[in-house]
Amino acid sequence: MYIRNQLTAVTLAASIALTATALMAADLRVGMNAEPSAIDPHYHNLGPNNAMAQNIFSRLIEQDEKQRLNPGLATSWKAIDDLTWEFKLRKGVKFHDGSPFSADDVIFTFERAPNVPNSPSSFGTYTKGKTAVKIDDFTVQFKTEKPFPLMPQDVSNVHIISKKAAEGATTADFNSGKAAIGTGPFKFVKWVPGDVILLAKNPDYWGDPVEWDHVTIKTIKSGPGRVAALLAGDVDFIDNVPPTDISRLSKDPNVLLSQGISNRVIYLHMDQFREDSPFVTAKDGSKIKNPLLDVRVRRAISKAINRDLIVERVMEGVAVPAGQLLPEGFFAVSPNMKPEKYDPDGAKKLLAEAGVPDGFKMTLHGPNDRYINDAKIAEAIAQMLSAVGIDTTIETMPKSVYFKRASGGGPNKTPEFSFILVGWGAGTGEPSSPLKSLLHTYDKSQGFGASNRGRHSDPTTDKLIEEALATVDDKKRSDLLIKATELAVGQRLGIIPLHYQVNTWAARKGISYKARTDERTVLNLVSSSK
Numbered sequence: 001m002y003i004r005n006q007l008t009a010v011t012l013a014a015s016i017a018l019t020a021t022a023l024m025a026a027d028l029r030v031g032m033n034a035e036p037s038a039i040d041p042h043y044h045n046l047g048p049n050n051a052m053a054q055n056i057f058s059r060l061i062e063q064d065e066k067q068r069l070n071p072g073l074a075t076s077w078k079a080i081d082d083l084t085w086e087f088k089l090r091k092g093v094k095f096h097d098g099s100p101f102s103a104d105d106v107i108f109t110f111e112r113a114p115n116v117p118n119s120p121s122s123f124g125t126y127t128k129g130k131t132a133v134k135i136d137d138f139t140v141q142f143k144t145e146k147p148f149p150l151m152p153q154d155v156s157n158v159h160i161i162s163k164k165a166a167e168g169a170t171t172a173d174f175n176s177g178k179a180a181i182g183t184g185p186f187k188f189v190k191w192v193p194g195d196v197i198l199l200a201k202n203p204d205y206w207g208d209p210v211e212w213d214h215v216t217i218k219t220i221k222s223g224p225g226r227v228a229a230l231l232a233g234d235v236d237f238i239d240n241v242p243p244t245d246i247s248r249l250s251k252d253p254n255v256l257l258s259q260g261i262s263n264r265v266i267y268l269h270m271d272q273f274r275e276d277s278p279f280v281t282a283k284d285g286s287k288i289k290n291p292l293l294d295v296r297v298r299r300a301i302s303k304a305i306n307r308d309l310i311v312e313r314v315m316e317g318v319a320v321p322a323g324q325l326l327p328e329g330f331f332a333v334s335p336n337m338k339p340e341k342y343d344p345d346g347a348k349k350l351l352a353e354a355g356v357p358d359g360f361k362m363t364l365h366g367p368n369d370r371y372i373n374d375a376k377i378a379e380a381i382a383q384m385l386s387a388v389g390i391d392t393t394i395e396t397m398p399k400s401v402y403f404k405r406a407s408g409g410g411p412n413k414t415p416e417f418s419f420i421l422v423g424w425g426a427g428t429g430e431p432s433s434p435l436k437s438l439l440h441t442y443d444k445s446q447g448f449g450a451s452n453r454g455r456h457s458d459p460t461t462d463k464l465i466e467e468a469l470a471t472v473d474d475k476k477r478s479d480l481l482i483k484a485t486e487l488a489v490g491q492r493l494g495i496i497p498l499h500y501q502v503n504t505w506a507a508r509k510g511i512s513y514k515a516r517t518d519e520r521t522v523l524n525l526v527s528s529s530k
Contacts, residue, residue: 026213028511028526031226033240034370035219037120037400039191040174041159041182042113045121045450046403047264047425048370050157051520055199055215057159057182058206060087060106061152065516065525067263067429069152073101073160073183073206077152080141082472085151089138093206095162096187103134108163110142114447116171120403121451125437126154126427128447146470149477153428185210185524194219199523210524221369227506230255236511239521240372241504243316249506259504260515263330264425265322265434266371268364268381268496270298271418273455278410279363279418283391291356292418298493300350304388305381306342311499314376318504322497324431324485331430332481337490339497347388359389365406366421368396372501378421381498392419406453415453422453423501425519431481435465438495439488456494461487 034048041053062072074087093101110132114124130151131143142151162181169179180188183206186199197217201210218235220226223242227249229235241249241257249255270292271277277290291297307321320327321339351359364382368375375396382392396402409416426433441457442449448462449455461484468480488494505513505521513526 026211028212028215028237028523029235030215030217030521030523030526031220031229031235031238032217032521033221033223033226034399035193035197035217037403038171038175039177039180039188040116040171041161042109042116042123043119043171043174044403045119045123045125045427046399047423047519050159050427051522052197053159054184054520055186055523056180056184056188057161058093058184059156059159060089061156063156063429063518065514067517069156072156073106074140074155077155079149079151079472082147083144085142085144085148086135087140087142087155089140090206091138093183094204095165095183096181096202097162097165099162099164099181101160101162101183102137103140104137105160105163106140107132107134108167109158109160112161112166113158118171118404120407121437122444122447123158124444124447125433125450126157126447128445130154147472148469149472149474150428150430150432150469153430153432157427186212186215205524208524211527212523215523230506230508233508237505237507237513237526239503239505241506243318243372243504246316246318246504254509256507256509256512257504258507258513258515259502260517261320261327262425262501262503262519263326263429263517264371264423264501264519265325266319266374266377266421266423266498266501267322268301268498269420269422269438269452269454270301270496271415271454272494273457277362277418278416279365281361283358283361285361288360290418291354291360292362294354295491295493296350296354297356298496300347300354300388301385301390302340302493302496303343303347303350304384304390305340305496305498306384307339307499308342310377310380314373314380315499318502319372319499320502322499324489324497325424325434326426326431327500330426332478332485333431334482334486334490337486344384344388351389357389359391361391361393362419363417364392364394364419364421365402365417366394366396367399367402370399370402371421371423372503374421377498381421407451415455417453420453424451427518429517431485432465432469435461435481435484435488436469439484440465454494456488456492458488458492458494461492461494 036049036052060074077087165181166179173179189198199215226238282288323339324337366378378394385392405416440448464484471477
C-alpha cells in the first residue's frame with residue numbers, strides 16, 4: 001500500500017461534493033489528528049507542538065520537506081573557528097506586534113528554551129553546550145567547548161521568540177496568546193483546547209507571500225471523523241489519513257493524497273535503571289527483580305514481536321518495519337542492521353537463559369492519540385508477548401497525560417512506567433538526535449537523555465555519541481554514529497524499534513501539499529490552484 005515513490009501526490013477516481021460548502025480560497029479549514037500540548041514553542045519537544053510552532057514562529061535556519069537546510073531568520077552561517085559558529089541575521093524582520101527582530105531575541109530564546117518549567121521533553125537536547133553571544137544587532141556567535149559540526153541542524157530545531165513579549169512569561173501566557181508573538185507566516189488568534197485553533201495571515205511575513213487569510217484548525221482525533229469531515233466539505237485538508245481509508249480516497253477524483261515515509265521510528269522503551277520496577281511482577285503478582293535489566297530479556301521481547309504482521313494488519317501496509325533509528329536514505333544509517341526476525345521459540349529460549357523460563361507479568365503503557373494506530377499497536381504487542389510467556393496488559397491514555405507521567409511521574413520526577421510505546425522523529429534528519437536524547441545516559445545539565453525514559457546507560461555508547469558530535473569530517477562522524485547505533489540499539493537493545501511511520505495527507509480537489517519527512521503540517525505550504 002505504501003507508495004514507493006516517496007514524496008509524491010496522487011489523484012484517482014470516485015465522487016464527492018466538496019465545492020458546495022467550500023470556503024473562499026483565502027480561508028483554509030484543517031482537520032488535525034493531534035493538537036499541541038502548548039502554544040509555547042519551548043515547552044515540549046513533541047511533533048504536534050513543533051509543527052504548530054512553525055506556523056507562528058520562525059527559526060534561524062528552516063528545513064524543507066526533506067529536512068534540507070535553508071536560510072530563515074539567519075541569512076548565512078559558518079564556522080569561523082573550531083569552537084565558534086557565526087550567524088548573520090535577516091534585517092527588516094518584524095514580530096507580529098510590530099517590534100523589530102534582532103540578536104537580543106536570539107540570545108533570549110537560547111537562554112530560555114532549555115529551562116521551561118515542567119517541560120515533559122526539554123529542548124536542552126539542542127541548546128546545551130552552546131553559548132550564544134551577541135556581536136552586534138544582526139550577528140550572533142555560538143561558542144562551544146568542543147568542535148560541533150551539527151550546529152546548523154540543532155539550531156534549525158529551535159523557534160525564535162520575542163524578548164519583549166516573552167520576558168518573564170509563562171507557558172500559560174503563550175497559550176492565552178499574550179506571549180505568542182512570533183515572526184512566522186501566521187499570527188496566533190485563539191486556542192480552545194480540544195476544539196479549535198485560529199490563525200490569521202501575517203501580512204509582514206519575511207518569507208514567501210502567505211496565501212491564506214485565515215486558518216481554522218479543528219482537532220478531530222478520530223481518523224474516520226477526519227475523513228468524514230473532508231468528504232462532507234466541513235474541512236479542506238486533513239492530516240494522518242487512517243491506513244484503512246487510503247485505498248478508498250485514492251479512487252476519488254475530488255481528493256488529492258500526499259504520502260511519504262517519515263523520520264519517525266515507533267519503538268519500545270524499557271526500565272533499565274530500577275531493580276524493583278513498578279509495573280513488572282512475577283506471574284503470581286509477587287515482587288521480582290526487574291527482568292528488563294537483562295539484555296537477553298530485551299532481545300526476547302524483540303524476537304517475540306512480529307513486525308511484518310503489525311505493518312500488514314494493524315497499519316494496513318502503510319508503514320515500514322524498523323531495525324534502527326532511521327530508515328534507509330538518511331545520513332549515517334547502518335547497512336548492517338535489519339528488523340529483528342520474528343522468532344517466538346528463540347524468545348522463549350532467551351527467557352529461559354535469563355532465569356525467567358515461565359515469563360513474568362508487566363504493563364505496557366502508551367498514548368492513544370499521538371501516533372498512527374498507537375493503541376492498536378500496543379494491543380498487538382501485548383498479545384505477541386503474552387504468547388511467549390510475558391503476560392502483558394496495556395494501559396493507554398491521552399498524550400497530554402501520558403508524556404508527563406512517562407517522563408517524570410515517578411518518585412523524584414523519575415520516569416513512572418516500566419515498559420512504554422513511544423515514537424521519535426529525528427529533528428536533525430540524522431541519528432545524533434535520537435542517540436543523544438533517547439540513548440545517551442540521562443544528564444539534564446548537559447542536555448543528554450532528555451527523553452531517555454528507560455534510562456539506558458552505557459559509557460561506551462556515551463563516548464561514541466559525544467565523539468561524533470565533535471567530529472567535523474562527515475565520513476568519520478557517520479562511522480561513529482553508526483557504531484553508536486549498532487551498539488546501543490543492535491547489541492544492547494536500549495530501545496526496540498518497531499516500524500517507521502508512513503504519513504498521508506488528504507485535501508479536497510484544488511489544494512495540494514508536499515509530504516514531509518518531519519511529518520509536519522506547515523500551513524503556509526498548503527497551496528491552492530487558482
